Amino acid sequence: MTIKVRARQVNRAFQVKNDLGKKEILTVLNHFDLDIQEGEFLSILGPSGCGKSTFLNILAGLDDYDQGDIRVDQEVLQKRSFDRGMVFQSYALLPWRTVLENLEIGLEIRRVRKKERREIARRYLGLVGLSSFANQYPHQLSGGMRQRVAIARVLAYQPNLLLMDEPFAALDAQTRETMQIELLRIWEADKKTILFVTHSIDEAILLSDRVAIMTARTGQVKEIIDIDLPRPRTEEIRSSVEFTRIRQNVWGLLKDEVLKAQNYARDCAEL
Numbered sequence: 001m002t003i004k005v006r007a008r009q010v011n012r013a014f015q016v017k018n019d020l021g022k023k024e025i026l027t028v029l030n031h032f033d034l035d036i037q038e039g040e041f042l043s044i045l046g047p048s049g050c051g052k053s054t055f056l057n058i059l060a061g062l063d064d065y066d067q068g069d070i071r072v073d074q075e076v077l078q079k080r081s082f083d084r085g086m087v088f089q090s091y092a093l094l095p096w097r098t099v100l101e102n103l104e105i106g107l108e109i110r111r112v113r114k115k116e117r118r119e120i121a122r123r124y125l126g127l128v129g130l131s132s133f134a135n136q137y138p139h140q141l142s143g144g145m146r147q148r149v150a151i152a153r154v155l156a157y158q159p160n161l162l163l164m165d166e167p168f169a170a171l172d173a174q175t176r177e178t179m180q181i182e183l184l185r186i187w188e189a190d191k192k193t194i195l196f197v198t199h200s201i202d203e204a205i206l207l208s209d210r211v212a213i214m215t216a217r218t219g220q221v222k223e224i225i226d227i228d229l230p231r232p233r234t235e236e237i238r239s240s241v242e243f244t245r246i247r248q249n250v251w252g253l254l255k256d257e258v259l260k261a262q263n264y265a266r267d268c269a270e271l
């Protein structure tokens with residue numbers, strides 16, 4: 001099996017000011033290792049603040065790392081690449097562009113011709129159920145709709161490595177379920193590599209080939225669970241015995257880390 005991304009001993013620390021105004025070093029990722037296979041759907045679960053977005057930002061070329069080695073397709077990670085696409089925790093749409101024009105951004109960078117660009121953008125907008133909003137501006141949409149535009153935009157771009165940072169967190173429950181199945185359908189059609197961050201155990205299990213569970217900060221991969229559920233996956237699978245068994249296993253591993261993160265936050269508040 002080919003390795004798409006290999007991260008070894010990655011460290012990332014930020015200089016921050018504590019509440020007394022003193023400079024401090026906040027180590028976020030410490031000896032972080034992760035392999036992502038070509039074509040796999042891998043999710044990361046971990047407590048808030050453990051470094052999930054930090055790692056995705058590094059992979060997307062938006063942030064630096066201090067130490068370690070990251071390879072994409074065996075090459076040292078390049079900051080600029082047309083090969084990766086990211087859906088952010090917040091929507092990151094350009095407010096001065098219409099919905100359709102937002103969808104075209106990546107295609108413009110790739111120098112796809114205007115007519116083809118429009119066609120692709122319209123197709124993906126249809127896929128997220130927003131065809132009738134093509135000519136509106138982001139501020140005219142609800143939060144959930146904006147996030148669907150952001151998802152459609154990255155899908156339209158068709159990157160080989162798709163980085164998704166809690167892409168469905170802002171969606172209502174019904175839309176979220178529809179989008180999960182839609183994303184699986186798109187992924188199953190062309191099997192691009194997806195790295196997906198979520199706080200939802202069920203979502204991670206439903207979507208993924210493997211789920212990586214991170215420790216509380218400083219963030220490392222604690223364990224990786226294989227999700228041996230048959231594909232294509234459907235909503236019904238959530239009620240299967242096997243799904244429940246995996247959920248218990250994942251929660252068992254995650255629970256301690258969530259508690260550690262919460263205790264740390266409380267200790268800081270009491271100082």
Ligand SMILES: Nc1ncnc2c1ncn2[C@@H]1O[C@H](COP(=O)(O)OP(=O)(O)OP(=O)(O)O)[C@@H](O)[C@H]1O
Nearest residue numbers: 014015016026028047048049050051052053054055
């Ligand atoms: N640019 C930055 N400067 C200073 N600190 C930062 C910066 N980016 C992230 N951090 C800190 O690094 C830690 C990890 O942040 P990160 O956004 O990676 O967490 P996360 O795992 O994505 O959490 P969440 O689940 O809440 O999104 C946090 O304590 C955050 O405050």
Ligand SMILES: [Mg+2]
Nearest residue numbers: 052053089165
């Ligand atoms: Mg985050």
